Amino acid sequence: MINEAYKAMLGGKSVIRELSEYATARGAEIGYENVLDYSLGNPSVPCPQRFTDAMTDLYATAEPVALHGYSPSLGIPSVREAIAESLNRRFGMDYTADHIFPTTGAAGALAHALRVVTKPGDEVITFAPYFPEYQPYVDGTGAHLTVVPADTENFQINFEAFEAAMNPTVAAVLINTPNNPSGAVYRAETLTRLAEFLRAKQAEYGHDIFLISDEPYREIVFDGGSQPYPSRFYDNTLSCYSYSKSLSLPGERIGYVAVNPRATDAELIVPMCGQVSRGTGHNCPSSSIQLGVAKVVDETSDLSVYETNMNLLYDALTRLGFEVVRPGGTFYIFPKALEDDANAFCMKAKDYDLILVPSDSFGVPGYFRMAYCIDTEKVERSIAALERFVHEVYGR
Amino acid sequence: MINEAYKAMLGGKSVIRELSEYATARGAEIGYENVLDYSLGNPSVPCPQRFTDAMTDLYATAEPVALHGYSPSLGIPSVREAIAESLNRRFGMDYTADHIFPTTGAAGALAHALRVVTKPGDEVITFAPYFPEYQPYVDGTGAHLTVVPADTENFQINFEAFEAAMNPTVAAVLINTPNNPSGAVYRAETLTRLAEFLRAKQAEYGHDIFLISDEPYREIVFDGGSQPYPSRFYDNTLSCYSYSKSLSLPGERIGYVAVNPRATDAELIVPMCGQVSRGTGHNCPSSSIQLGVAKVVDETSDLSVYETNMNLLYDALTRLGFEVVRPGGTFYIFPKALEDDANAFCMKAKDYDLILVPSDSFGVPGYFRMAYCIDTEKVERSIAALERFVHEVYGR
Incomplete structure (x- = not known):
């Protein structure tokens, strides 16, 4: 007999995965290089x-x-x-x-x-x-x-x-x-x-x-x-x-x-x-x-790109007036959204092909996550889009 | 708090694993090539x-x-x-x-x-x-x-x-x-x-x-x-x-x-x-x-050794008077032991460096399993040991 509990779980899709799928679909329309996709924590650097x-x-x-x-x-x-x-x-x-x-x-x-x-x-x-x-x-x-x-x-x-x-x-x-x-x-x-x-x-x-x-x-x-x-x-x-x-x-x-x-x-x-x-x-x-x-137990990939990206984003977000705690590590940053409803904020960002993850599923309302395990060149382009977004939508 | 249910499971060791560990230990004494180890279903042939x-x-x-x-x-x-x-x-x-x-x-x-x-x-x-x-x-x-x-x-x-x-x-x-x-x-x-x-x-x-x-x-x-x-x-x-x-x-x-x-x-x-x-x-x-x-989804390793081994064992077991159903596949054979207590039978076989698994944990008492995913040369030597074992212990 089919297990109804697992069947019921099929409804509850992960917001992160949904946004990532949206980014992929949008990429098929406009070229994935033009989707400023901060959805997934998938390492962008090769193994050693x-x-x-x-x-x-x-x-x-x-x-x-x-x-x-x-x-x-x-x-x-x-x-x-x-x-x-x-x-x-x-x-x-x-x-x-x-x-x-x-x-x-x-x-x-x-x-x-x-x-x-x-x-x-x-x-x-x-x-x-x-x-x-x-x-x-x-x-x-x-x-x-x-x-x-x-x-x-x-x-x-x-x-x-x-x-x-x-x-x-x-x-x-x-x-x-x-x-x-x-x-x-x-x-x-x-x-x-x-x-x-x-x-x-x-x-x-x-x-x-x-x-x-x-x-x-x-x-x-x-x-x-x-x-x-x-x-x-x-x-x-x-x-x-x-x-x-x-x-x-x-x-x-x-x-x-x-x-x-x-x-x-x-x-x-x-x-x-x-x-x-x-x-x-x-x-x-x-x-x-x-x-x-x-055989490589003490090694790591070249992880420096994550710090480069973090510094670019932290400086830009701060300059644009976001409340944001400077990350000490990882490839995530977690700024406060510019309105109370982080979902609404992230939906509006999609119009600028900025894929941001609203914070509710992380247990804190009103924030958003950016996974910056992406090319630095794209981070730089995303900052221009972020500037347009907060200027045009929030008048900053 | 430590989970007592998993802790209690530590007592219940697998008979197969215990015999396999015994075989390894015995191998350290007399050379593993001399242990006629039929305990583990571990493929003996390389991948394609x-x-x-x-x-x-x-x-x-x-x-x-x-x-x-x-x-x-x-x-x-x-x-x-x-x-x-x-x-x-x-x-x-x-x-x-x-x-x-x-x-x-x-x-x-x-x-x-x-x-x-x-x-x-x-x-x-x-x-x-x-x-x-x-x-x-x-x-x-x-x-x-x-x-x-x-x-x-x-x-x-x-x-x-x-x-x-x-x-x-x-x-x-x-x-x-x-x-x-x-x-x-x-x-x-x-x-x-x-x-x-x-x-x-x-x-x-x-x-x-x-x-x-x-x-x-x-x-x-x-x-x-x-x-x-x-x-x-x-x-x-x-x-x-x-x-x-x-x-x-x-x-x-x-x-x-x-x-x-x-x-x-x-x-x-x-x-x-x-x-x-x-x-x-x-x-x-x-x-x-x-x-x-x-990329190799339709292929298999060269599995022919298992059939060779099965035929050697089936013929020998039959000749020695074991009740045994001829396997149609796998690398296992499951003869009836020569006494009701399969554990006792398998314990006695250890004296001949024959490592056989008693059948109780498979849900059938009185049988034993031989996993013949081993070299044919060892199967041949094991038949000689099996002959001595059933002759000396069971008078056959």
Whole structure:
């Protein structure tokens, strides 16, 4: 019998996807180069040449039966070890291979992490603005997602609202830094305060509260800065990562869960992820891609274009009178719309072939997101269109 | 908070995996070539050279941003079309790309198919002997798996037991042909009778009953035969496939769900699979592997070794007095043990470095499985060991 719940979900189309489809259709009319498409967070830079070389070498020299053979259900040991060592070098952690569970990107990582540290009926807290797919990710586990209102001053954490929302049914807190859609990079002070608060609540409630840290933008940080590593601040942390952005491999679906060695039941969490996989049909990322990524585990694509684009857009938006928090990283910027109704604002922008995503689905009304993982030349053209748009529609 | 249900699952180790680990450990002592390891269904032949060539060509010529870019959430259209056309050519179906949902192997396909056509509390029927992972696959959806006792005469379907088990809460029937572990190939008469029975029950109960057909061994059929295509017999069929065996790519996690165009809500089922993915963290198989497989979609590895091995084993087992149904396909054979307790039988075989899997976890007591996806030379040596074993232990 057809499952009516999934059937009903067919109605609820993602705004981002709808706008992206509109951009593609509009591109067919006027040439896609003329659509100033800021809808999708799809990396615009190629993977490092060394990744391509590593894969070419594997195809030339590895035994096919080994290259394409079943990965052990917890991932290929040498790959897990390479990831652990890279994290230890970069963030002063002490992971072993046993703390690393390779997954199909951050979506796969979150699907496992959420299931391991919540049960149906539990509450998971996240902070607005947040990636809209967190809703189906959490729904899929049977837990309930609670969204804490945004700190619109600087898109760190609104601790007052967080403290009001916290209660004993909260099993996990889900953060995303650098943040999609705001571009905010949680500062060390934010993570310190978050960790102190969670430790106090663990003591008060007498149970663990896990921090699930979604980190696909970890390497895209501007002004020579870096993202403080959340797991350094709080023992009960599961770091969820994807190579989609850092290596520009979004279609390869490769990432991991990294379990803080000091977390409760740390030695059981990766084996438990293996049990989760049996129910969800996961069974590890591609074996060849695991082996290829392990060879370039400390590298990134040339990510500099994102900072170039951010600076161009931030300067233009500020000059045009937008209220906007300067992004510390990612390839997103999240300005306040020029009218209360962000949907109306973004609809009007379409007349200038500017494809902007209204903020409502990110849990904050009245803003819009621009995903500037596009060519700088197009960013420059879009600024001229933005000027015309705000001048002609809003008289600025 | 740690999920106690997944934690409790850690105790229940798979017998197959335990035996495989024993074989590896024993191999470290005496040399793996001396372990007559029939535990794991891991293809022993390489992928076709044309697959390696296709991948090498993609890495040499494709734009990395396209090769590794996000797959649309329902799969890459050209890949879906190539799969549809291949199935149409081979089985006289009339699939379009819209009926094909690429997945991470058959496990991913089953995870989606089961969720789309059942809801928590529904019943799913399968037939012994069956692949033990069906239990967690179905558990993960919230539905309940009912196992119909085996037809031990020829490992087709025990219709008497099936009719007794059928009831109105059954939302789906799960078959696996060619079958792991028996090697049975369901005959056209079996599929015809199955389809007629399901159609009658649909009419009687006034609701759909879907047939979920798990077909990873579809291309491994002996004696020049072929597997009748189950979807040809019954409209409400979701065919679940993996390229793990036919192309020897088990670690690449690539397969699909193919929805019979005449199924109820056929046009909705693939989009519903896309909704299922959002909750399970699936998000398509590797983009590059999708593109590579689409180029060799009608090919297989050289699978002839499996038939060679089957004939050697079948003849030897028969000669040694085992009751055994001759496999029509796969790389498994499923003889009756020489004592009632298959676990005891397989334990004793270990003294001869024969690694046999007892049948209890397949839902039939008193048998054992041999996965003969190993070198023929080792099969020949194993026959000598088998002779000594049955002579010395059972006096034959």
